[in-house]
Every structure is written in structure tokens, then in C-alpha cells.
Amino acid sequence: MADKADKTPKVAKGSKTSPAEFIRQVQTEGRKVVWPTWPETVRISIFVFIMMIILSLFFLGVDSLFGAVVRWLLTLA
Numbered sequence: 001m002a003d004k005a006d007k008t009p010k011v012a013k014g015s016k017t018s019p020a021e022f023i024r025q026v027q028t029e030g031r032k033v034v035w036p037t038w039p040e041t042v043r044i045s046i047f048v049f050i051m052m053i054i055l056s057l058f059f060l061g062v063d064s065l066f067g068a069v070v071r072w073l074l075t076l077a
Contacts (some may be wrong), residue, residue, distance in 0.1 A: 017025070036044070
């Protein structure tokens with residue numbers, strides 16, 4: 001397990017990192033990212049679109065219901 005330890009140098013708290021070191025750290029972290037494949041990206045995008053439609057319809061219904069309740073309450077005054 002010790003082999004898989006993070007090989008990036010640890011910087012003491014409060015010390016400044018040079019811009020070059022910062023870029024190296026960003027590149028190192030970027031290489032660790034597991035990027036999604038094209039089919040995964042399409043599948044997730046479709047899921048997000050469907051959820052957006054469902055939630056927009058839900059909030060339209062809730063807003064309409066609250067609007068009707070407020071209009072009814074205003075007729076009582």
C-alpha cells in the first residue's frame with residue numbers, strides 16, 4: 001500500500017507555492033482524473049435533460065398551486 005502513496009510534495013501550511021510548482025501540481029492532479037467516455041457523457045446528458053424537464057414541471061405545478069391559494073386568500077380579505 002505504501003507504493004500507492006501520493007508522490008506530490010507536501011507544502012507546509014502558510015508557505016507560498018511558486019507559479020511553476022502550482023502548474024506542475026495541477027497537471028499531476030489532472031492526470032489522476034478518470035474522464036468519462038463519449039457514451040457515458042451522452043447518457044448523463046440525457047439523464048440531466050430528463051430530470052430538468054421533470055423538475056421544471058413539478059415546480060410549475062407547485063408554483064401554480066401556491067399562486068391559486070394566494071389568489072383565493074386575497075379574495076377573502
